[in-house]
Amino acid sequence: MPLNRRQRRVHLSWAREHISWTRQRLASVLFTDESRFTLESDSGHLLIRGERRSRYHQSNTVERHSYRGGGIMVWAGISLNSHTDLHVFQGGTLTGVRYWDEIIDPYVYPIPVQLAMTSF
Secondary structure, eight states: OOOOHHHHHHHHHHHHOOOOOOHHTTTOEEEEEEEEEESSOOOOOOEOSSSSTTTTSSSGGEEEEOOOOOOEEEEEOSSSOOOOEEEEEESSSHHHHHHHHIIIIIIIIIHHHHHHHHOO
16 A cells, blocks of 8 residues: 555655665664455445435445455564564454564564674
8 A cells, every 4th residue: 555645754754864874774774564464355335424415425435345254464574684574463463462472572672683693
């Protein structure tokens, strides 16, 4: 999904603030993202809202994605000289504790140790 205007502004601001960073310093940055994928197709329903006599007006019609069945959530990270394995969350709700246990401890904490062992 493309970035919205605010996200583009934030990303550009970050890039401008760090433009003078050396390659070695940039190698210490881990960029991460997570995505959810559905396993079944959309129900195709539309949500229609608005005042009486205008409910079928195009501005009142909002597509609503109602996915039946399950999906999977995945997470991964990249840096200048490396990348993480793709992590697939196995069922259940993703809580802060679970994120810490499954992402921060195994993937993020080891990075400073790996950087210390790597000579640039």
